[in-house]
Amino acid sequence: MPAPKVLISDALSEAAVQIFRDRGIDVDFQPNLGKDKEALAAIIANYDGLAIRSNTKATAKLLAEAAKLKVIGRAGIGVDNVDVPAATAKGVIVMNTPFGNSITTAEHAIAMMFALARQIPQADASTQAGKWEKNRFMGVELTGKTLGVVGCGNIGANVADRAIGLKLKVIAYDPFLSPERAVALGVEKVELDQLLARADIITLHVPMTDKTRNILSEENLAKTKRGVRIVNCARGGLVDEQALRAALDSGHVAGAAFDVFVTEPATENVLFGHPNVICTPHLGASTSEAQENVALQVAEQMSDYLLSGAISNAVNFPSISAEEAPRLKPFVSLAEKLGSFLGQLTEAPIKGIRITYEGAVAAMNTRALTSAAVTGVLRPFLADINMVSAPAIAKDRGIVIDEIKREGGVSEFESVIRITVDAEDMPRDAAGTVFHDGKPRVIEIRGIEIEAALTPHMLYVRNHDRPGFIGSFGSVLGEAGVNIGTFNLGRESEGGNAIAFVAVDAPVPPEVLAKIQDIPQVKRVRPVNF
Template sequence: MAPKVLISDKLSPAAVQIFKDRGIDVDFQPDLGKDKDKLLDIIGQYDGLAIRSATKATEKIIAAAENLKVIGRAGIGVDNVDIPAASKKGIIVMNTPFGNSITTAEHAISMMMAVARQIPEANASTHAGKWEKSRFMGVELTGKTLGIIGAGNIGSIVIDRAQGLRMKVVAYDPFLSEERAVEIGVEKLELDELLARADFITMHVPLTEQTKNILSAENIAKLKKGVRIVNCARGGLVDEAALADALKSGHVAGAAFDVFAVEPATDSPLFNLPNVVVTPHLGAATTEAQENVALQVAEQMSDYLLTGAVQNALNMPSVTAEEAKVMGPWIKLTEHLGNFIGQMTDEPIKAINILFDGEASELNLKALSAATIAGIMTKANPDTNMVSAPVIAKERGIKVSTTKQDQSGAFEGYVKVTVVTEKRERSVAGTVFSDGKPRFIQIKGINIDAEVGAHMLYTTNKDRPGIIGTLGSIMGQNNVNIANFTLGRSEANGEAIALLYVDEPVPAEAIEALGATGQFQQVKPLSFSV
């Protein structure tokens, strides 16, 4: 019996035809995604669901999807899919991470030109029968300094286009290596220096805890007078109210926004200001981009439903169906190892070295490496998956090497990950026990045996009496329950580490209290997807 796919959003007819040509029974209902009750009633009939942004694949919808095996999002954003619910039910969630890159980059350049020459206002004035030539004095882009915040996939395309316009490009990106900066021809700066020097600023980063309000009121005050700001990335990167005040005062000369903190944006402090250009989240809205992502998702979903091949999956490695069962625990381990080392590393990464020992060396090393890199890169880009992670690492000039060796120790197999930066090397190793659960077995060369939990706390200190008591006491005072407590040391009176698995996130007050004791060199809360 042929697999059955529901398309509940507007996808290209060519995408529909791909499903048909591959022998898949396709039900094209492009307006169904807006009717959640009807979707709920019929979703149980289908093996695949192809969507854009209008369909909301909620936990309730997923619970009713008795036969669903794959959700394909034509585009990169999956905010409308409950990925944990899908994962729990064994449903693959895939997207098309690179189909919109050129279109979004071009929109940012277009918005920069529009605000530089006040084109929307001049257009409205001329349509109104006025001829206000002297009112619309613009500025050239040639010779101006463009500050790029985020030099990843889309940011690097903007850099290339801006250089073609003879702009001087500087970039702020904590994960951009010096080698990669030289390769793409940008000067790498710290954020404060970029804010002070840039004539134009454009942002190309995801919205994370680190990037939220990256242009806060405080940082807006540091901007060079007369700067123009472009945001075609994510709403919430800029304090819109503070920016509106800076525009009114003349400190900021103009802004062009395609995204807003609240969408659909029916009201914003930026609306109706004469030096602001706004569009309704059109970054990916070109015929070519919409066609590309629709065709890609149709091909990917067909491949999975017919052959079991997985591409661009957000919640599963790109491995064959036969490999998935054996590799599952090792994939989870390598993600945890990468995630640990990514959360511990704040400076640009130059190299990632992965050692596979024993039975780990006999598995699909490409998939395990991709899972490791994805874990590391998740801190910089939460949308990173096993397919996009190696591409992103390459774009950032990170050298990835893998080594395999026969069993060399007490464990039947293990994986060791080492990250190299300008300042240091940092390593962590782990294995999978017979119960299928990943464990950390070594950090910084110190042997441990630590179960991985959703919420953890990592500390380093000089080996001396009282550390356990201090940790336990402060956790207790802050109502944090410790599920597992692991200690390790290099030698007596040498360097020591502790890894606590706790029931809930460690509050900031507890972190501050531990730091205030003066007993710890490092106190770091960690989180893992378990």
């Protein structure tokens, strides 16, 4: 059998290249190829693996040419440059190195705070120009100031730890941060509005999701303390750049330090040129130590997968052996989709997740299934989470994971997975199974029996079981040109609480959802996407 072939299309260290060679993998090192998408597309069909940093864009178009590709390894945490759904559809594992550059990014955020507080770049430019403007650059001390950390995961916790050492008071907003974890870190857990009102400096350390996009919107920037300083070394798009420029111009925001931007490479930006703005070209992970760490990690992970089928740090599949994969794969899909369904319905902070395995599935490798379930629940909030890091991330945030196994038959189905998400407002639960066709099905929601396949676009409706609902619902969708694929109903009792789980051919626009919500029998409607 020929040796697997790996293409390295971005700059990785020679030590990482040597790992592939030492493991018997045929490696093609072309560190500048990622910048030439046409040249890359012309040869990608020859390779089993693709090792990249951020220059290579693994788009759906590129993946369509990748006939042999089995794995993409991203040396770093962010996989924004990889079309993960397209890779998953082709059976391509996407791996990252989620913890390799956390310290480096945290240090860059701290450096940006100092640069803002003392206007170091501006003072350097002035001094080297021979001006000696000693009175112009009046700085502020960091000691005693209040630092607001938005997102207190791995990187945010490292920033908080260093800030406490610098004698700042640290307050943190993170829906997943438990009170116990906050005490252990030495930070005060607050709501976002409290953080905005109290912080002298705000630093962002959250992923880009629909929930975090423009978390510092025009409205939220107006809630901040006058004279606040803002640092973003996380993701472009967490701050409304136009609104921030206006707040800088008015003097409400005293300064901003950005390492990331909505559009990158950022050759022009509305923030550029403002005297109180400091910008760096996405240097958060750019230290020799971090670059070496993530390069070595990705080389080892890809080699393990290509040679033995072992999977680690995959963003689209859990860690399981090659022997287990065929049997587990449909249940992995079921666990993640059930979790995703519940996660998309949950807005309050999550305290716990309980997964119950009934029947034959209880004898399988449920660790991978639990990781898949937790990933599904948390991914609507944490886009960069993967099935390997999910349990650790849940633990860091004080989310209790319970796993219950009942191998004896307790239902009419051979195997059942039940998930309960315990949130601060209320628990949410659902159960599902895998039929002989290998496809996951929901069989119970909120204790109500229902049978529904899980399709890419669905509507979940809670309603009163009264005449007229189905007709009104169908009319609203029909008038909007939305086609129904399947329509599944369940109810507690005649005239009581009922649910509908409806597959549609495309996402339903917000204005149509509003019309459904206005139907008298409807309690709540939510779009669900898989």
